[in-house]
Amino acid sequence: MDYQEYEQVRSQVMGRGFVIAIDGPSGSGKSSVSRQVAAVLDMGYLDTGAMYRSVAWWCQYKNVDFSDESAIVACVKDVEIKVNAVPHAPRFFVGGMDVKDVIRQPSISNIVSSVSTIPAVREVLISAQRAIIEEAKASGRGIVVEGRDITTVVAPDAAVRILLTASEEVRLQRRSLDDWGSQGPDAIEASRDIVLGRDEKDMTVANFADAAPGVERIDSSDLSLHETVDAVVYTIGRKV
Ligand code: DC
Secondary structure (H helix, E strand, C coil): CCHHHHHHHHHHHCCCCCEEEEECCCCCCHHHHHHHHHHHHCCEEEEHHHHHHHHHHHHHHCCCCCCCHHHHHHHHHHCCEEEECCCCCCEEEECCEECCCHHHCHHHHHHHHHHHCCHHHHHHHHHHHHHHHHHHHHHCCCEEEEECCHHHHHCCCCCEEEEEECCHHHHHHHHHHHHHCCCCHHHHHHHHHHHHHHHHHHCCCCCCCCCCCCCEEEECCCCCHHHHHHHHHHHHHHHC
């Protein structure tokens, strides 16, 4: 897409408070893509995975026993989460602490599913996510929201709903480069458990393998980041 085509879509969404919902598995590229789409369309941006990571980090920081679900739920219910839902500098505060960087550590990737698969934790975070979405709608700016259950549970009435997928091989390569800075065989193996094991666990609470009715599926396996952003912006322009 060229500059004019981007401008066309931007004018279609401007001031209309649209919600763009994007789901996908680990390594599908949804965070980088969603963030860039939000930036070019001048919309808000919410990374819901970062919210699950934030509360997982907080539970770890508070030395909660991860085998005790009720202790995790009490810890999550007790803390205030604040989100700066903008694409250029998204920030997350838990208990007043800025956790933007610490939540990206592989140690958090390893424990986050133990927290995110608890229904009572999801209830708390889904309601916080919906509040952020309502604010973005009311402001007219709108918001791109990405995660695992956005198209189906959090915002099933979003103006545009997209499932971003990629082959297992490509997802492993991307995550391996992100987490270990390499795509060598050892790094790929180290990512295998984190990526596939986590997806399997996460899939028990949200179906992000199949596109629900009305959800557009975009496969990014053979697309660069730039091409995937184009494909998403093009889809938005076609749907709104
Ligand atoms: O996208 P991510 O890897 O940052 O997500 C972190 C974890 O949060 C992942 O294990 C899945 C979970 N998650 C979820 O259950 N629902 C969402 N809407 C977003 C993420």
